[in-house]
Amino acid sequence: MVPIYGKTIDELKSIVNAEGLPSFTATQLAEWLYRHNAETFDEMTNLSKKARGMLAAKYVVGLTKPERVSESADGTKKYLFPIANNRFIEAAYIPDSDRATLCVSSQSGCKMGCLFCMTAKQGFQGNLSAGEILNQLRSIPEYQQVTNIVYMGMGEPLDNLDNVLKSLEILTSKWGMGWSAKRITVSTIGLIPALRQFFEKSNCHLAISLHSPFDQERRMLMPIQNVYPISEVVAELRKYKFSDHHRLSFEYIMFDGLNDTPRHVKELARLLNGLTCRINLIRFHPIPNSPLRTSPDDRIVQFRDALTAKGIYTTIRASRGQDIQAACGLLSTKALQEKRIQ
Amino acid sequence: MKSWNELGYEIQRVISNTVIAPGSYILKFKKNQPFTAGQVLALGVSKDIEPRLYSIASAESDELISILYSERTDGKLTPMLSLLKPGDNIMVSQPFGTFTQVKPSPVFIAAGTGIAPFISMLQSGKARNATLIHGAPYPEYFYFSEYLMNTLGEHYIRCCSRCAPGCLFVGRVTHFIKQWDSLDINKPYYLCGSTEMVVETRDLLISRGVPVNSINAEIYF
Numbered sequence: 001m002v003p004i005y006g007k008t009i010d011e012l013k014s015i016v017n018a019e020g021l022p023s024f025t026a027t028q029l030a031e032w033l034y035r036h037n038a039e040t041f042d043e044m045t046n047l048s049k050k051a052r053g054m055l056a057a058k059y060v061v062g063l064t065k066p067e068r069v070s071e072s073a074d075g076t077k078k079y080l081f082p083i084a085n086n087r088f089i090e091a092a093y094i095p096d097s098d099r100a101t102l103c104v105s106s107q108s109g110c111k112m113g114c115l116f117c118m119t120a121k122q123g124f125q126g127n128l129s130a131g132e133i134l135n136q137l138r139s140i141p142e143y144q145q146v147t148n149i150v151y152m153g154m155g156e157p158l159d160n161l162d163n164v165l166k167s168l169e170i171l172t173s174k175w176g177m178g179w180s181a182k183r184i185t186v187s188t189i190g191l192i193p194a195l196r197q198f199f200e201k202s203n204c205h206l207a208i209s210l211h212s213p214f215d216q217e218r219r220m221l222m223p224i225q226n227v228y229p230i231s232e233v234v235a236e237l238r239k240y241k242f243s244d245h246h247r248l249s250f251e252y253i254m255f256d257g258l259n260d261t262p263r264h265v266k267e268l269a270r271l272l273n274g275l276t277c278r279i280n281l282i283r284f285h286p287i288p289n290s291p292l293r294t295s296p297d298d299r300i301v302q303f304r305d306a307l308t309a310k311g312i313y314t315t316i317r318a319s320r321g322q323d324i325q326a327a328c329g330l331l332s333t334k335a336l337q338e339k340r341i342q
Numbered sequence: 343m344k345s346w347n348e349l350g351y352e353i354q355r356v357i358s359n360t361v362i363a364p365g366s367y368i369l370k371f372k373k374n375q376p377f378t379a380g381q382v383l384a385l386g387v388s389k390d391i392e393p394r395l396y397s398i399a400s401a402e403s404d405e406l407i408s409i410l411y412s413e414r415t416d417g418k419l420t421p422m423l424s425l426l427k428p429g430d431n432i433m434v435s436q437p438f439g440t441f442t443q444v445k446p447s448p449v450f451i452a453a454g455t456g457i458a459p460f461i462s463m464l465q466s467g468k469a470r471n472a473t474l475i476h477g478a479p480y481p482e483y484f485y486f487s488e489y490l491m492n493t494l495g496e497h498y499i500r501c502c503s504r505c506a507p508g509c510l511f512v513g514r515v516t517h518f519i520k521q522w523d524s525l526d527i528n529k530p531y532y533l534c535g536s537t538e539m540v541v542e543t544r545d546l547l548i549s550r551g552v553p554v555n556s557i558n559a560e561i562y563f
Contacts (some may be wrong), residue, residue, distance in 0.1 A: 113537045113561045115544070115554065123538035159563070191563075193349055215440070216555070223540065223559040226441040227382065227395065289545055291554045 003062020004055070005033055005138070006131020008166050009175050019054050027175060029055075034176045037138070039063055062131055065139050066091075076321030079140055080333070083108060083132055087125050088333035089154055091136035092326040099147040104136045105331065106164050107155025112189055114222045116211075116253055118287045118325075119154045122334030128155070130166035149179075152187040152207070154331045158194035168202050181205075182245060189224050190233035199240055205247040207280070208233060212259045213267040221255075234271055241276075248277040253284050253329070254295035260303055269310040278313040285319065285327045349384055349393060351433045357406055359426045363482040366455070367424060368399070369409045369432075377402065377437035379462040380444070380560075384435035385409060387422045394419050395563060397534070398437060399458035401465035407434075410458045410485060441560040444469050445530040451543055453477040453515055453535035459560060460534065461486050464493060473497040473529075477515035477539070479504045515539065519546045527551040533559040 007015065012026035028046055032038040039061055041052040066079040067088075077093040092103040108125040110117070136153075137146060149171070151157040157164045164186065170176040171184060187207040188195065198206070210230060212218040219225040242248040250272070254260050268279070281304055284294035295303070300316055307314040321327050354371040362368055369385075377383075379402055386393035400408035413420045426432065441459055448469055450460040457476050463469040474494055478484050481502060490498045501518045502510040511518050516539070519525070531547055533540045540559045547557055 109537075111537045111561060111563055113541050113544075113559060120537065120541050121545075123536070123541065219440075219558060220555050223561045224563070226558070226560050227439050227563065229440055289549060291548055 001060045002058060003129075003131050004029070004059045005062045006129055006134050006167065006170065007033075008130070008169050009173070015055075015059070019051075019058075021051050021054065025051055030175045033061065034170060035178075037143075062135075063139050064132075064135055070324040070326070072321040072324045072326060074320055074323075076324065076326050077140075077142075078321060078324050078326035078331075079136070080336070081132075081136060081139070083128065085126070088336050089128065089132070089136070090326070090331045090333060091140070091153055092321055092331070093140060093142050093146070094320050095142075095145070100142060100145045101148040101150055102137055102140070102142075102146045103150050103153045104133055105153035105155055106133055106151055106157040106160050108333070110155045111159060112156050112222070112224055114189070114209075114224075116221060116255070116284060116287070116290065116292055117329045118332040119329075121287070122332050127160040127163055130163045130170065133163060133167040134170060148183045148185070150185045150187065150207075152185070152328070154333070156189060156191070157186050158188040158191045158198060161194045161197060165198070165201050168204055172204070182247075185247075185249075187251065189222060190228050190230065191224070192228045192233060192236050195233070195236055203246055205249070207249045207251050208237070210250040210252050210268075210279075211255075213264060213271045217259060231271070234275070237275060243276060248275065250277060250279045251282060252279050253282045254300050254303065255284055256293040256295045256299075258292065260295040260299050262306065265303065265306040265310065268307060269312060272312060278315065279307055281314060281316045282328050283317075283319050285322055285330050287329065349435050351384070351386070351393075351435045353431050354434045356426045356428055356430045356432055358428055359423070362410075362485060365413045365424075366483065366485065367411055367413070369411065369423060369426065370400075370406045371432060371434065373400075373405055373407045375436065377407075378442040379466040379468050380439065380442035380459045381437040382439045382441075383407075383409075383437045384433075385423070386419065386433040387426070387431075388433075391418050391422065393433065393435070397441075397456075397458035397462070397560070399461045401462065402468075403466065410455045410461075412455050439560075441532075441534075441558070443558075444532065447471040447529050448473070449526075449529050449531045450474045451515055451519070451531065451533045451535075453539040454483065455485070456533075456535035456539070456560075456562070457485055458534075460532070461489075464490075471497075473499070475499045475501065475515055475518060477501040477503065477518075477535075481505060481510070516542050516546055519543060519550070525550055525552075527553070527556075529556070531557045533557065535562065537561050 016025040032044040041056045068080040070078045087108045089105040094101045109122045110119045111124040171179045181203040185205040189209045304314045357370040382395045384393040399410040413424045500510045
């Protein structure tokens with residue numbers, strides 16, 4: 001049985017055409033799936049009984065409930081979802097005073113091998129379908145409370161661009177969930193060819209993992225620097241226009257003694273000069289056997305102030321969900337997958 | 343890496359596409375522009391199939407570009423590449439990437455076709471006093487082994503994961519690193535292979551005292 005949740009309107013049209021159903025059935029299906037939250041074809045009462053039967057013979061809606069939830073003392077929840085082939089992914093629900101952010105995964109594992117990231121340690125198991133990405137939103141109890149979505153969970157979103165773009169299309173289309181693109185941020189380490197395609201097809205906010213403006217240091221932290229250096233990523237970004245409606249931000253994890261010096265402030269200011277952007281400073285959340293340590297809080301504040309003085313709007317991201325391994329860079333399902341395979 | 347629309351490319355003619363081990367090939371075509379050993383290029387056969395990045399496996403001075411690849415039966419591109427014959431067209435991007443800066447006395451650690459950038463560096467004379475540790479499942483997958491034995495002698499170490507005990511180290515590269523008595527924490531280390539291999543090897547080197555800033559990695563993306 002093929003899951004239908006996560007199909008775009010064009011894909012739904014192909015399905016109904018193949019079944020010999022009227023074209024408008026695709027629009028009806030989209031409404032039931034993405035507006036009325038139907039979980040079975042039987043609930044789709046404005047489809048003929050024959051149409052429901054034909055669809056149910058080959059397809060399922062395909063929603064999957066989380067298998068486990070962990071709750072942090074700060075209210076953050078980490079959801080564990082099973083996916084195909086004994087694999088798992090995680091999503092983090094992060095409530096705040098007037099907003100609630102959902103951090104979704106785009107891949108099972110990751111290929112990028114960043115030194116500071118727990119997901120890298122499990123290697124790469126596969127891409128998520130658009131349905132598996134959206135299911136992380138649709139199948140949590142707080143579905144209706146989520147105000148913002150960030151593609152910052154497991155995986156590199158632009159390494160699974162087709163499915164990420166499909167999920168964004170469903171989220172932001174009038175025929176889909178009707179979200180504003182301003183409520184969605186996609187985070188990437190900067191795969192340049194995929195960035196170009198992303199800008200062609202999406203108006204969502206973009207966040208770039210920067211972590212050092214210096215070639216040698218960034219190469220040590222992020223092997224991708226050997227293929228797409230940050231200077232070339234920034235040169236590419238300069239071709240596009242950003243604003244509060246289409247925001248560009250840079251993620252910068254603070255590592256003690258490594259990337260938190262005045263020299264880094266100066267180079268960041270030089271690298272980003274003239275770009276309409278902001279920098280989010282993030283405390284490093286230690287992972288096992290890592291040689292890296294987080295910068296002390298007072299140095300992070302000094303770093304923020306120094307960047308602000310250079311004219312770069314800089315914020316310090318609050319660490320959330322660290323006690324349940326839900327904070328930035330801590331998501332991993334390696335142990336679970338190994339256990340399940342045994 | 344996504345579609346060819348976002349990449350500049352040229353059409354090249356295949357000069358040769360030779361099987362060097364079961365499922366492994368060396369594809370050759372004319373070099374139209376200079377490259378630096380360690381660089382990659384995107385390769386494809388049609389705009390309908392996503393291009394993939396491959397490290398160049400030939401010397402900078404060679405007139406031909408060599409690409410070492412393994413056919414992945416579940417892949418889209420490599421089964422097509424394996425069918426290419428001399429005279430067929432392929433799509434080739436410009437060389438790019440910065441995995442090119444090699445310090446003296448490097449230790450290269452590669453798995454499978456991850457040996458390609460190191461072969462290019464060695465053949466280009468850019469890696470003096472190098473040590474190469476190569477991992478493969480069976481003896482026939484130690485590509486370029488004759489050249490490497492002649493060039494590196496005892497500094498060429500083969501880790502064969504599915505070999506019977508004999509003259510090669512039996513086990514993965516990571517098993518070798520764990521028990522390597524001659525590991526020198528003052529040398530620069532260069533890794534190339536899958537994410538799993540690179541991440542595990544990097545962690546092992548760090549745990550054995552190699553400074554993290556002495557480790558440079560290229561991952562198959």
